[in-house]
Amino acid sequence: MSTLIMIDQPPYGAWTGREALDMAFSLAAFDQPASLLFTGAGVNWLRQAQEAGGIGQKSVEKNLSAAPIFGIEAIMADRSACSTYGLDENSLIEGVTLVDADAALLTNYDHTAFAG
């Protein structure tokens, strides 16, 4: 029973992305297989060297780096969204797999969820 948590919101304009990450970590903490897929503006979560201090927030990079420790199976980013936001292998944080976020990908999971 594998779950795909999708994050389609940018990291600092809304709290839903952080709450989606908590959902994924919570699944993993209860030994439920979980993966993360970043799509749309959500791929900005995966940008290297974010400096969120300027807006009084903490960088989400640190939250994300905990994913392997919690046992999140995969961190995926939609290839076309990355292209839209000017992100490539050199500007993405480590451990991200580029995928095509299409119907075929979703068949690998029996449950998908957004935080909002």
Added chain:
Amino acid sequence: MSETTSETFTLVITGAPYSSQAPQTALGFAQAAVEAGHRIDRVFLYGDGVHLASALCAPPSDETNWSEAWSQFLADHSVPGVACIASALRRGLANETEQKRYELPGANLRAPFEIAGLGEWVEGRIKSTRTLYFHAGD
């Protein structure tokens, strides 16, 4: 007559009342599901959805009070309603335990809603035959 399989549902509401239709749509679904012989295992409020559990919602008298309507449904059908603790505390929703813990000036959780962790969602997702999400849709 066609045979229908009885389902058990976990409903997750992430949209707040009055800023989204999520609680209303979810209640309509829940009532229809129960009438059709299905069971609602639990309702989990997440993100902005926790505002549904506020005892302080007081809309004009000619509008539906969705917090009250949901409380009534939960009580009538003995369905547990759980607000995520992290979402709730961020948004100013507390029961008496959390009021004491954080030394807050009041508690505003409407019975029979309870406050608990995301583990309630994980458990519902495992135990129910279906988990449905009601988002704000923005």
